[in-house]
Amino acid sequence: xxxxxxxxxxxxxxxxxxxxxxxxxxxxxxxxxxxxxxxxxxxxxxxxxxxxxxxxxxxxxxxxxxxxxxxxxxxxxxxxxxxxxxxxxxxxxxxxxxxxxxxxxxxxxxxxxxxxxxxxxxxxxxxxxxxxxxxxxxxxxxxxxxxxxxxxxxxxxxxxxxxxxxxxxxxxxxxxxxxxxxxxxxxxxxxxxxxxxxxxxxxxxxxxxxxxxxxxxxxxxxxxxxxxxxxxxxxxxxxxxxxxxxxxxxxxxxxxxxxxxxxxxxxxxxxxxxxxxxxxxxxxxxxxxxxxxxxxxxxxxxxxxxxxxx
Amino acid sequence: xxxxxxxxxxxxxxxxxxxxxxxxxxxxxxxxxxxxxxxxxxxxxxxxxxxxxxxxxxxxxxxxxxxxxxxxxxxxxxxxxxxxxxxxxxxxxxxxxxxxxxxxxxxxxxxxxxxxxxxxxxxxxxxxxxxxxxxxxxxxxxxxxxxxxxxxxxxxxxxxxxxxxxxxxxxxxxxxxxxxxxxxxxxxxxxxxxxxxxxxxxxxxxxxxxxxxxxxxxxxxxxxxxxxxxxxxxxxxxxxxxxxxxxxxxxxxxxxxxxxxxxxxxxxxxxxxxxxxxxxxxxxxxxxxxxxxxxxxxxxxxxxxxxxxxxxxxxxxxxxxxxxxxxxxxxxxxxxxxxxxxxxxx
Numbered sequence: 001x002x003x004x005x006x007x008x009x010x011x012x013x014x015x016x017x018x019x020x021x022x023x024x025x026x027x028x029x030x031x032x033x034x035x036x037x038x039x040x041x042x043x044x045x046x047x048x049x050x051x052x053x054x055x056x057x058x059x060x061x062x063x064x065x066x067x068x069x070x071x072x073x074x075x076x077x078x079x080x081x082x083x084x085x086x087x088x089x090x091x092x093x094x095x096x097x098x099x100x101x102x103x104x105x106x107x108x109x110x111x112x113x114x115x116x117x118x119x120x121x122x123x124x125x126x127x128x129x130x131x132x133x134x135x136x137x138x139x140x141x142x143x144x145x146x147x148x149x150x151x152x153x154x155x156x157x158x159x160x161x162x163x164x165x166x167x168x169x170x171x172x173x174x175x176x177x178x179x180x181x182x183x184x185x186x187x188x189x190x191x192x193x194x195x196x197x198x199x200x201x202x203x204x205x206x207x208x209x210x211x212x213x214x215x216x217x218x219x220x221x222x223x224x225x226x227x228x229x230x231x232x233x234x235x236x237x238x239x240x241x242x243x244x245x246x247x248x249x250x251x252x253x254x255x256x257x258x259x260x261x262x263x264x265x266x267x268x269x270x271x272x273x274x275x276x277x278x279x280x281x282x283x284x285x286x287x288x289x290x291x292x293x294x295x296x297x298x299x300x301x302x303x304x305x306x307x308x309x310x
Numbered sequence: 311x312x313x314x315x316x317x318x319x320x321x322x323x324x325x326x327x328x329x330x331x332x333x334x335x336x337x338x339x340x341x342x343x344x345x346x347x348x349x350x351x352x353x354x355x356x357x358x359x360x361x362x363x364x365x366x367x368x369x370x371x372x373x374x375x376x377x378x379x380x381x382x383x384x385x386x387x388x389x390x391x392x393x394x395x396x397x398x399x400x401x402x403x404x405x406x407x408x409x410x411x412x413x414x415x416x417x418x419x420x421x422x423x424x425x426x427x428x429x430x431x432x433x434x435x436x437x438x439x440x441x442x443x444x445x446x447x448x449x450x451x452x453x454x455x456x457x458x459x460x461x462x463x464x465x466x467x468x469x470x471x472x473x474x475x476x477x478x479x480x481x482x483x484x485x486x487x488x489x490x491x492x493x494x495x496x497x498x499x500x501x502x503x504x505x506x507x508x509x510x511x512x513x514x515x516x517x518x519x520x521x522x523x524x525x526x527x528x529x530x531x532x533x534x535x536x537x538x539x540x541x542x543x544x545x546x547x548x549x550x551x552x553x554x555x556x557x558x559x560x561x562x563x564x565x566x567x568x569x570x571x572x573x574x575x576x577x578x579x580x581x582x583x584x585x586x587x588x589x590x591x592x593x594x595x596x597x598x599x600x601x602x603x604x605x606x607x608x609x610x611x612x613x614x615x616x617x618x619x620x621x622x623x624x625x626x627x628x629x630x631x632x633x634x635x636x637x638x639x640x641x642x643x644x645x646x647x648x649x650x651x652x653x654x655x656x
Binding site for chain 1: 322323325326329333338339340343346347355356358359362363366367369370373374376377380381411492493494495496499502503551552553556557560577578579580582583585586587589590592593594596597600601604605606607608609610611612613615619620622623625626627629630
């Protein structure tokens with residue numbers, strides 16, 4: 001086992017760390033106090049994922065045995081109970097991380113129920129996909145009410161689904177431009193929503209979720225366009241604009257992740273366009289070597305020039 | 311030239327600084343106190359950048375290997391000489407450690423060397439890869455690389471023996487050795503971390519390999535034995551406050567429970583639902599019971615993982631609803647309720 005008790009004692013004696021704080025940290029290092037906070041969170045997260053998966057499978061397999069209305073009602077009741085619990089805990093000021101997971105489970109059950117109801121009763125007719133837009137709105141409302149980043153992520157993912165943006169990486173290199181345009185439109189929508197959110201709400205804790213979603217959607221859209229035969233030049237221009245914007249934001253914010261977005265989507269977009277014109281295997285390999293080595297140098301220089309603290 | 315690039319004192323100072331950063335984020339230490347901690351003069355990277363550097367270095371090495379192959383040059387030796395040489399230069403002269411660059415160059419260079427050897431692809435090559443991971447791990451004080459080596463040895467035993475029993479026994483013996491070693495005080499952080507990783511992984515791996523003999527229907531006695539051993543180890547882990555042993559116990563229990571599914575009269579989704587609900591209830595109960603504790607085991611947050619928001623966001627997206635083909639375009643039969651059923655596709 002590893003213990004820093006010796007170093008902490010030395011720091012306490014040298015007056016580098018407050019004696020009270022050092023004593024508390026020494027208790028941790030001597031294993032007089034051990035936190036299982038993350039173990040419990042992981043167990044709760046896996047439980048939520050297991051329940052959501054099981055509910056999906058039950059709905060799929062047991063439709064004949066259970067009446068559609070009964071299934072819809074039971075799931076809605078479970079989601080309602082979980083939301084009620086989360087709201088009560090929030091109002092009492094006793095909500096913790098696990099309560100956020102319970103609310104997230106409620107949101108997943110709402111997703112399952114909405115999809116099931118739409119499938120069974122075909123309420124939206126030919127506009128069946130619109131249930132994802134409804135879900136995005138419902139999840140967003142609960143995300144704001146509970147200040148939950150997890151539920152907001154679900155709302156934004158439902159919105160992306162409604163726009164038709166597949167979450168698999170393969171979608172980015174889809175040869176049709178359609179996925180790229182859809183992703184760009186969705187990114188634009190998320191940006192507008194984010195601007196309204198900044199102006200109209202005081203919940204700054206949710207800002208990062210919007211930023212990361214918008215950046216990734218824009219990056220996926222630009223790369224998908226750059227990989228398309230017809231729109232490659234406009235896609236390439238968008239990739240360059242995206243990389244410059246993300247890089248600038250990274251420097252301003254000292255944000256390591258935005259720097260990586262700029263680099264990853266920049267390389268993917270430029271390479272998908274260049275690879276189309278390089279027919280020789282040797283040239284293609286030389287290009288790959290130059291790009292990867294160049295990216296290492298560029299990233300390293302950026303880190304030397306600006307300190308990234310995120 | 312020393313075998314391990316970094317001295318014990320420097321490595322401990324680096325590890326303490328990383329630990330103290332998580333204490334500072336959790337509010338147990340002030341920013342001023344963190345700044346006063348000694349910090350050795352080694353270049354390192356933050357997590358995401360380290361991963362990016364590692365991936366880029368591996369890709370660059372792969373491109374070099376491919377280029378030499380196309381040019382019909384001795385690919386393995388030349389790639390290894392260039393990349394390992396560069397990595398050594400960065401470590402020894404420029405004091406790079408845990409930046410991701412030297413790690414990616416070192417391991418992919420050694421793997422290129424092995425891949426370039428003439429041979430018929432016999433199983434012994436796995437042992438060479440294990441040696442490469444061990445060498446790179448020790449030289450760069452990298453716990454993950456070191457942890458890969460014994461796992462590759464288990465893989466070799468499994469392939470060479472043609473059955474899973476010898477591999478299970480091998481994994482079990484290595485688990486015992488790792489658990490005993492990691493329970494002692496270890497000065498080197500990377501060795502301590504490597505032993506913890508191996509303690510956590512080898513027992514569930516041994517259990518899984520043991521169960522493979524009976525797949526898909528593992529006898530209940532074997533499952534009960536594994537569950538009892540896991541529970542016993544869990545109790546020891548709690549008493550000794552041994553996190554690695556606790557992880558080994560929980561993962562082994564998970565392996566045992568997963569093999570119970572074929573024995574139930576109900577279909578797997580109902581069992582999963584019940585287990586999920588039970589596990590969620592237990593998590594909530596444990597959180598509540600342990601929250602206020604000031605001694606022993608607590609559920610209080612005493613450290614703050616980097617980027618936990620991003621990890622959770624990625625997890626949420628993985629479970630999110632997804633658009634599927636409309637009802638009139640769906641193929642007949644089958645179907646799914648992907649994304650917690652939001653797609654409603656059948």
